[in-house]
Amino acid sequence: MSLSVKEVRKALSAKGSLLLVEAVPGIRYGEVVEVTLGTGETRLGQVIDVSKEVAVIQVFGGVSEVNTKAARVRFRGETLRIPVSLDMLGRIFDGLARPIDGGPPILPEDWADINGAPINPASREPPSEFIETGISAIDGLFSIVRGQKLPIFSGAGLPHNRIAAQIVRQARVRGKGEKFAVVFAAIGVTYEEAYFFMESLRRTGNIENIVAFINTAASPVIERIAIPRVALTTAEFLAWKYGMHVLVVMTDMTNYCEALRELSAAREEIPGRRGYPGYMYTDLATIYERAGRIRGKDGSVTQMPILTMPDDDITHPIPDLTGYITEGQIVLSRDLHRKGIYPPVDVLLSLSRLMKDGVGPGKTREDHYQVFMQLIAAYTEGQYLRELSAIVGTESLSERDRKYLAFADLFERRFINQGEYERRTIEQTLDIGWELLATLPEEELKLISVENIKKYHPKYRRGGKGE
Amino acid sequence: MVKGRIWRISGPLVVAEQMHGSMVYEVVYVGEERLIGEIIGMQGDRAFIQVYEDTSGLRVGEPVEGSGDLLSAELGPGILGRVFDGLQRPLSDMELIVGPFVERGVKLPSLPRDKKWVFRRNTDLRVGDRVRPGDVLGTVKETELVLHKIMVPPNVHGTLVELAGDGDYTVEDVIGYVDVGGGRKVELKLMHRWPVRKPRPYLSRLEPTEPLIIGQRVLDMMFPIARGGKAAVPGGFGSGKTVLLQTMTKWARTQINIYVGCGERGNEMADALHSFLRLKDPESGRPLAEKAVFIANTSNMPVAARETSVFLGVTIGEYFRDMGYDVLMVADSTSRWAEAMREISARLEEMPGEEGFPAYLGSRLAEFYERAGRVKCAGSPERTGSLTIVGAVSPPGADFSEPVTQNTLRYIGTLIALDVTLANRRHFPAISWLISYSLYVETVARWWEKRFPNWKAMRDEALEILQRENELMEIVRLVGPDALPDNDKLLLDAARMIREDFLQQNAFHPIDAYCPPEKTVGMMEVILTFYHEARKALEAGVPLEKIRALPVRAKIARMKEVEYDKFPSVKEELLREIHESINSLIGGAAA
Ligand SMILES: Nc1ncnc2c1ncn2[C@@H]1O[C@H](COP(=O)(O)OP(=O)(O)O)[C@@H](O)[C@H]1O
Numbered sequence A: 001m002s003l004s005v006k007e008v009r010k011a012l013s014a015k016g017s018l019l020l021v022e023a024v025p026g027i028r029y030g031e032v033v034e035v036t037l038g039t040g041e042t043r044l045g046q047v048i049d050v051s052k053e054v055a056v057i058q059v060f061g062g063v064s065e066v067n068t069k070a071a072r073v074r075f076r077g078e079t080l081r082i083p084v085s086l087d088m089l090g091r092i093f094d095g096l097a098r099p100i101d102g103g104p105p106i107l108p109e110d111w112a113d114i115n116g117a118p119i120n121p122a123s124r125e126p127p128s129e130f131i132e133t134g135i136s137a138i139d140g141l142f143s144i145v146r147g148q149k150l151p152i153f154s155g156a157g158l159p160h161n162r163i164a165a166q167i168v169r170q171a172r173v174r175g176k177g178e179k180f181a182v183v184f185a186a187i188g189v190t191y192e193e194a195y196f197f198m199e200s201l202r203r204t205g206n207i208e209n210i211v212a213f214i215n216t217a218a219s220p221v222i223e224r225i226a227i228p229r230v231a232l233t234t235a236e237f238l239a240w241k242y243g244m245h246v247l248v249v250m251t252d253m254t255n256y257c258e259a260l261r262e263l264s265a266a267r268e269e270i271p272g273r274r275g276y277p278g279y280m281y282t283d284l285a286t287i288y289e290r291a292g293r294i295r296g297k298d299g300s301v302t303q304m305p306i307l308t309m310p311d312d313d314i315t316h317p318i319p320d321l322t323g324y325i326t327e328g329q330i331v332l333s334r335d336l337h338r339k340g341i342y343p344p345v346d347v348l349l350s351l352s353r354l355m356k357d358g359v360g361p362g363k364t365r366e367d368h369y370q371v372f373m374q375l376i377a378a379y380t381e382g383q384y385l386r387e388l389s390a391i392v393g394t395e396s397l398s399e400r401d402r403k404y405l406a407f408a409d410l411f412e413r414r415f416i417n418q419g420e421y422e423r424r425t426i427e428q429t430l431d432i433g434w435e436l437l438a439t440l441p442e443e444e445l446k447l448i449s450v451e452n453i454k455k456y457h458p459k460y461r462r463g464g465k466g467e
Numbered sequence B: 001m002v003k004g005r006i007w008r009i010s011g012p013l014v015v016a017e018q019m020h021g022s023m024v025y026e027v028v029y030v031g032e033e034r035l036i037g038e039i040i041g042m043q044g045d046r047a048f049i050q051v052y053e054d055t056s057g058l059r060v061g062e063p064v065e066g067s068g069d070l071l072s073a074e075l076g077p078g079i080l081g082r083v084f085d086g087l088q089r090p091l092s093d094m095e096l097i098v099g100p101f102v103e104r105g106v107k108l109p110s111l112p113r114d115k116k117w118v119f120r121r122n123t124d125l126r127v128g129d130r131v132r133p134g135d136v137l138g139t140v141k142e143t144e145l146v147l148h149k150i151m152v153p154p155n156v157h158g159t160l161v162e163l164a165g166d167g168d169y170t171v172e173d174v175i176g177y178v179d180v181g182g183g184r185k186v187e188l189k190l191m192h193r194w195p196v197r198k199p200r201p202y203l204s205r206l207e208p209t210e211p212l213i214i215g216q217r218v219l220d221m222m223f224p225i226a227r228g229g230k231a232a233v234p235g236g237f238g239s240g241k242t243v244l245l246q247t248m249t250k251w252a253r254t255q256i257n258i259y260v261g262c263g264e265r266g267n268e269m270a271d272a273l274h275s276f277l278r279l280k281d282p283e284s285g286r287p288l289a290e291k292a293v294f295i296a297n298t299s300n301m302p303v304a305a306r307e308t309s310v311f312l313g314v315t316i317g318e319y320f321r322d323m324g325y326d327v328l329m330v331a332d333s334t335s336r337w338a339e340a341m342r343e344i345s346a347r348l349e350e351m352p353g354e355e356g357f358p359a360y361l362g363s364r365l366a367e368f369y370e371r372a373g374r375v376k377c378a379g380s381p382e383r384t385g386s387l388t389i390v391g392a393v394s395p396p397g398a399d400f401s402e403p404v405t406q407n408t409l410r411y412i413g414t415l416i417a418l419d420v421t422l423a424n425r426r427h428f429p430a431i432s433w434l435i436s437y438s439l440y441v442e443t444v445a446r447w448w449e450k451r452f453p454n455w456k457a458m459r460d461e462a463l464e465i466l467q468r469e470n471e472l473m474e475i476v477r478l479v480g481p482d483a484l485p486d487n488d489k490l491l492l493d494a495a496r497m498i499r500e501d502f503l504q505q506n507a508f509h510p511i512d513a514y515c516p517p518e519k520t521v522g523m524m525e526v527i528l529t530f531y532h533e534a535r536k537a538l539e540a541g542v543p544l545e546k547i548r549a550l551p552v553r554a555k556i557a558r559m560k561e562v563e564y565d566k567f568p569s570v571k572e573e574l575l576r577e578i579h580e581s582i583n584s585l586i587g588g589a590a591a
């Protein structure tokens, strides 16, 4: 390896986080470089374009203050790798996997390329194991399965961190005592946010199952490009090497995208929509697609990225491209939040694409999917009637319509709303759903089969013992 | 072969020098690992190469070698039921060699080399016969569902000088020779190769007069696609593109289905593979995978190969079309391919067009969609085949005014516009009845009317009711539903029945996932009959509340769940109940 190390003593120019150097023979595309600044400090960088004449290096930590004349660039001859080890559990690192908790360095079991390798689609096992989070809005309506990537679309000031922390605290697969771990990546968030997370994770008493990577708002912007990949590389190591079920929480992906935009601008690329690079979809996909299950392997990587939608706009490129890649989205609603509903899940905009494979007989309950469909349909109708009655008043509404109006209120207060430390089983969640559906005329329950109505509708269960 | 050196590496774009003598679209091997690339432009002795595998670690100065070939597909037995990447590498074989992660530089034959196929020679052919491209030499029963016809490859004309008899052969065994003149003999094998960017020849194009039955009511009844037609499915994320495309490849009445996952999710692809093995073809009861080919180039796989994946899919589609089959190919999503084009174009520093897409976006999309069609196939025996293409489009922000959607609209016959608002309300399939259209309605009407004389009239009436609903809802939003006269309220009821009890179709329901034509037309007939009868009752002075309270309405809402073979009697029963209950209401009003 050391034979392939090459050195260049003269940088041609520097701009933002980019350094142009005269090419020497043998530079590899994508390889890691060490840039030693005039001050003697060393930073890591990566070759992002190379020709016979010039190499373009993206420097983690930036190069704006570099004295280009005095800089020295060493080419390491390999792509960016991080040390990985089971000992990382319980530790805290920066965006390039260097310990920042005062503990000893990690003895690597292996060195892993932070870009990973795409899972062969033919080797994937379709995710289907229901994760019970204890949160009705999620378990009942947008169920998460192991190996899924399901983001939270939030807005400034909404309680996404509390929800994510509650999920981390409560999530379990029923009837299984398997090895699990949480990998947490804080991307450009405030110190308080990062601290809040670390504290609430600590309070679960499982700190030895958590690996944290932290890049705060004050850390170098360019490291934000690396941190999700570093976190996922660690998660993959734990999942595929040690068979662990790993939940990766990454917050805030909006900061990642901003860093990507900055980098693209520095490279003088033609900007795409609203200034974000045209390849942002592909770039995000190389992060999010690292969730999944692999046939014949025990572990899994489940992702819960959190992002704040600029201006609460779901069509903004960041949530838009994310939604095109992830397997659904949990969208938070400012309206519900104002009404004091926690968790303020926007039921109409949220979706779990993998739900259908994770619910039903043998997994949750046979009526689950139909109850979900009917609840959403009824709430949609209730919402529509709310808007209508705001204009024309409730007087002109029929008896049926009024029942739907009342349903919508009940649904928000009884079903969606719950305590931050309240854990409901899926049966409890579905039973609350039935209780609410029972307030509607029975013939309105078109999406539920007659058998399930006979079996679960409170009207028929009250007399008997139920199940 | 030309041998050059890498001059520059920029993501998937590699520039090589000393490439004099190479041609555009030639396949080249890049670097010591011999990564597969394709020349997309030449400038002096420099070749601009899009590399179909990850370029990390490549060095300036590494060798680049020309192949002299165009990027081609291997066509022959062993293609069905398999998953290929955009370069037609079989992904399940790759797993055996390199494990569960896709690695670059892996070279694998597309079709299995050691498997022997049972070849049945065409008994009408004799040595000494003149043969033309497309002539059927014999057949291989590749799966229970598909008889794979072994044809004289395109471009081969001449005299058959040898043809093997019935027997077991691998795809590489020589099964005969054609003397093409000039002392040249061409070998015949069970497989041949064909360049993916080049349309396969046929005798003539036929008018797309037959509908492709899809088993989705809203499509079959409202916005039909013709066999050999072209359709686009634009829609924001979560609007139901993938589910619809998968549903089509599951239930459409075709002999071959090709599913191209282009720049989309890995889990989705895995789900498709698993469900195609599990689900049975409704007519034969055999696993759907027996008549399907999968091409998977997921969003995290190399971007340049998105382009090859769609052209590979089309080429395989044409190949089965040439056998005289009806083929459906779906591509999810064409936008990801367009974005890959944009990325490469930007690296080439080409003049960007709208939203950074290259100026040739439109012509490239045309090259793709124009390969759909219903044709008289080349060769004997005489036969017709069709290739239907359906492409998903993923407009940023669900805004259809963007370049990929707009360019696509120029080439397609059916627009299946998905509406995020409908999807949010869980109206599935979320096909907007106000924006979607089909240019095939008139041409396929004849087929339908031969079987169901009122197809067109019912279709038009249902759409009219929905249109009128849309107008009325504007009024309702201003003044409330009470302000409407009773006949308009009834129309709103009818529109609601059409939407909820007919258009909505749950792709995951064990019965309703597929709806045969008889049931589709029958359901519409029941709903419209109810509406007509109810109108009569209203005119006869029956109060609307009484009509609304009729128990038959709840039964109509459950028609979807009725099994196909029971439906005819259920339908008769419903029609009878409608007439009787309305008549008794009218009788009561008169009394
Ligand atoms: N016909 C349908 N029946 C039931 N659910 C559907 C149907 N079409 C779509 N869905 C629901 O919508 C979700 C998103 O659909 P999908 O096809 O993945 O959207 P897109 O590809 O447009 O992003 C699915 O996961 C499913 O829950």
Ligand SMILES: [Mg+2]
Pocket (backbone or CB within 6 Å): B241, B242, B243, B264, B332
């Ligand atoms: Mg999709």
